Amino acid sequence: MSVIIIPKSRNSSLSHQKPSSSSQNCLIQNHRFTYTVTQKSVKNITLTLISKRRFRVSCPRRTTQASIDKFIAQYSGWIYNHSRQLRPRRSLFKLSRLRILDTSYRLNFISASRDSVVLLPKDCSINVQSATTSQPHLKKLLEKYLIRHARALINQHLQELKAQYGFKYRRVSLRNQSSRFGSCSHLSNLNFNWQIIFLPTDKFRHILLHELTHLDIKNHSAAFWQQLSVYDPHCAINRRWVRRQASSHFLF
Numbered sequence: 001m002s003v004i005i006i007p008k009s010r011n012s013s014l015s016h017q018k019p020s021s022s023s024q025n026c027l028i029q030n031h032r033f034t035y036t037v038t039q040k041s042v043k044n045i046t047l048t049l050i051s052k053r054r055f056r057v058s059c060p061r062r063t064t065q066a067s068i069d070k071f072i073a074q075y076s077g078w079i080y081n082h083s084r085q086l087r088p089r090r091s092l093f094k095l096s097r098l099r100i101l102d103t104s105y106r107l108n109f110i111s112a113s114r115d116s117v118v119l120l121p122k123d124c125s126i127n128v129q130s131a132t133t134s135q136p137h138l139k140k141l142l143e144k145y146l147i148r149h150a151r152a153l154i155n156q157h158l159q160e161l162k163a164q165y166g167f168k169y170r171r172v173s174l175r176n177q178s179s180r181f182g183s184c185s186h187l188s189n190l191n192f193n194w195q196i197i198f199l200p201t202d203k204f205r206h207i208l209l210h211e212l213t214h215l216d217i218k219n220h221s222a223a224f225w226q227q228l229s230v231y232d233p234h235c236a237i238n239r240r241w242v243r244r245q246a247s248s249h250f251l252f
């Protein structure tokens with residue numbers, strides 16, 4: 001699920017406009033995209049889609065603008081196709097229920113003297129308690145709690161899969177990138193988008209298994225898909241679902 005592996009589309013057109021001070025604009029298929037460039041100690045240029053019309057380019061120090069332009073042009077098809085799949089985030093405050101894996105929780109915002117978030121498993125409810133009614137504050141409060149909850153859920157499922165198949169991984173980190181659900185480093189460290197807990201359990205486990213399969217097979221060769229389908233017999237269906245629908249389940 002890396003940005004780099006998707007081949008460019010043949011019919012994408014791209015033209016550049018004058019860069020502004022910090023962020024720059026470009027047109028891809030007649031849609032304006034804003035992007036930022038971060039130069040750092042990395043070997044390759046990488047691209048991350050942040051939202052529907054924004055992306056970030058990370059590149060080695062002293063990379064020329066011409067090389068960056070060429071890279072964006074090469075991946076313009078990928079940027080355009082993936083940005084079309086991103087839907088606007090649902091408003092948290094219009095939701096009465098929040099689904100985490102296969103459980104649907106009633107979401108209650110309650111006035112209280114102190115900030116707290118309590119998940120009541122038997123009640124299937126999450127109580128967000130605060131003295132303020134400020135939506136950004138409540139959202140931040142809930143997000144902080146859910147990231148902790150995601151860490152526990154992801155670790156618990158990884159432990160189960162490790163016990164079942166004997167996977168050997170090192171560190172597990174959580175990220176939040178719209179276009180990426182997980183990654184596996186050459187040092188066997190795993191990264192996951194914490195918001196995958198909003199997906200149904202089988203799709204969530206498919207993402208975990210995809211990255212766990214990369215521990216042995218780093219590429220997306222036929223051998224990789226063959227091995228993944230041993231762990232996940234519904235691999236093809238789950239993969240298609242994740243590609244098309246997963247990001248629309250993200251809330252933060």
Ligand SMILES: [Zn+2]
Pocket residue numbers: 001002210214220
């Ligand atoms: Zn992969």
